[in-house]
Amino acid sequence: MSQDFLPLNGTDYVELYVGNAKQSALYYQYAFGYELIAYAGPETGIRDRASYVLKQDKIRLVLTSPLHPEGEISEHIQKHGDGVKVLALWVDDAVQSWKETTSKGAISAAEPKTISDEFGKVIVASIKTYGDTIHTFVERKDYNGIFLPGYQPKTSTYTSTPIGLKYIDHCVGNVELGKMNHWVEFYENVMGFKLLITFDDEDISTEYSALMSKVVSNGNGYIKFPINEPAEGKKKSQIEEYLDFYGGPGVQHMAIATDDIIHTVTELRKRGVEFLVVPPSYYDDLLDRVGQIDEDLQPLKDLNILVDRDDEGYLLQIFTKPVQDRPTLFFEIIQRKGAKSFGKGNFKALFEAIEREQGLRGNL
Numbered sequence: 001m002s003q004d005f006l007p008l009n010g011t012d013y014v015e016l017y018v019g020n021a022k023q024s025a026l027y028y029q030y031a032f033g034y035e036l037i038a039y040a041g042p043e044t045g046i047r048d049r050a051s052y053v054l055k056q057d058k059i060r061l062v063l064t065s066p067l068h069p070e071g072e073i074s075e076h077i078q079k080h081g082d083g084v085k086v087l088a089l090w091v092d093d094a095v096q097s098w099k100e101t102t103s104k105g106a107i108s109a110a111e112p113k114t115i116s117d118e119f120g121k122v123i124v125a126s127i128k129t130y131g132d133t134i135h136t137f138v139e140r141k142d143y144n145g146i147f148l149p150g151y152q153p154k155t156s157t158y159t160s161t162p163i164g165l166k167y168i169d170h171c172v173g174n175v176e177l178g179k180m181n182h183w184v185e186f187y188e189n190v191m192g193f194k195l196l197i198t199f200d201d202e203d204i205s206t207e208y209s210a211l212m213s214k215v216v217s218n219g220n221g222y223i224k225f226p227i228n229e230p231a232e233g234k235k236k237s238q239i240e241e242y243l244d245f246y247g248g249p250g251v252q253h254m255a256i257a258t259d260d261i262i263h264t265v266t267e268l269r270k271r272g273v274e275f276l277v278v279p280p281s282y283y284d285d286l287l288d289r290v291g292q293i294d295e296d297l298q299p300l301k302d303l304n305i306l307v308d309r310d311d312e313g314y315l316l317q318i319f320t321k322p323v324q325d326r327p328t329l330f331f332e333i334i335q336r337k338g339a340k341s342f343g344k345g346n347f348k349a350l351f352e353a354i355e356r357e358q359g360l361r362g363n364l
């Protein structure tokens with residue numbers, strides 16, 4: 001077997017550029033149960049931005065807002081609204097990761113640099129992926145500070161209660177019509193990922209909207225990136241709606257793993273997070289479709305949690321509505337019970353639910 005030229009230990013953090021990081025930070029603490037752990041901004045010697053670092057189990061979210069009207073962060077928000085800028089990957093050797101990928105055709109977004117403070121040093125380097133999104137390689141084996149040099153520990157007077165979010169299961173990108181294969185090849189050739197699954201429009205077209213999707217995964221399977229492109233349908237694809245409102249390709253959703261989806265979704269709903277709704281008839285023949293499951297049907301139905309089965313087991317999943325006013329980024333909550341797939345059996349019910357929302361927005 002060939003050597004993995006880009007060994008990845010996992011997701012290091014996900015950074016969102018948002019219009020008001022101070023307020024977004026409280027939303028993610030309150031609604032999603034994240035804990036505020038660190039901050040960088042004028043008070044810590046950073047002049048152009050404020051960044052809040054939130055943590056729950058293995059997940060780190062960074063929320064960043066610009067302090068001035070000009071500059072890259074402001075332009076990003078002007079164009080895209082709130083959205084994911086950085087999918088950071090935890091590596092043992094950031095310089096090597098950057099060299100391997102740029103030598104294979106990746107465009108550099110930032111050359112390797114060492115940043116340090118009294119807690120040690122971190123080496124970071126970045127490459128571009130779809131749209132204005134970047135991957136930052138983070139080498140932190142010589143660092144034991146709270147997050148990265150430049151950040152200081154910060155806590156909130158609000159005590160958040162974790163709701164069982166554990167790690168990022170997968171992170172999905174939407175790209176333009178005809179560009180899916182380009183980006184699949186990017187992950188294969190430049191980053192050494194393998195194609196895991198293909199969904200064509202037969203699998204996932206509904207009456208109106210359609211899309212194509214391929215899933216790529218890295219060597220150890222810790223990182224999974226499905227890539228979607230719109231497909232021809234009767235009316236506007238949900239992917240086209242995203243591209244219109246995001247102003248181009250970007251991260252569509254992040255799937256967060258939980259060990260107890262009933263608890264997690266009960267808490268999210270209590271805290272005001274909105275989810276896509278499938279009709280009650282979805283549950284009428286559910287057990288015929290997926291067979292025996294450990295959970296009682298009623299709470300799944302009450303919470304609108306979806307179930308799907310593959311050769312290896314089953315999974316439970318649910319999708320939030322977009323978490324900002326533009327119909328762009330949303331979250332998936334997923335509990336895997338053996339299944340390694342992505343819920344193909346739910347695509348039809350799910351996409352019809354998305355289309356109802358698109359229709360309400362006048363975008364179908």
Ligand code: FE2
Nearest residue numbers: 172255332342
């Ligand atoms: Fe997903």
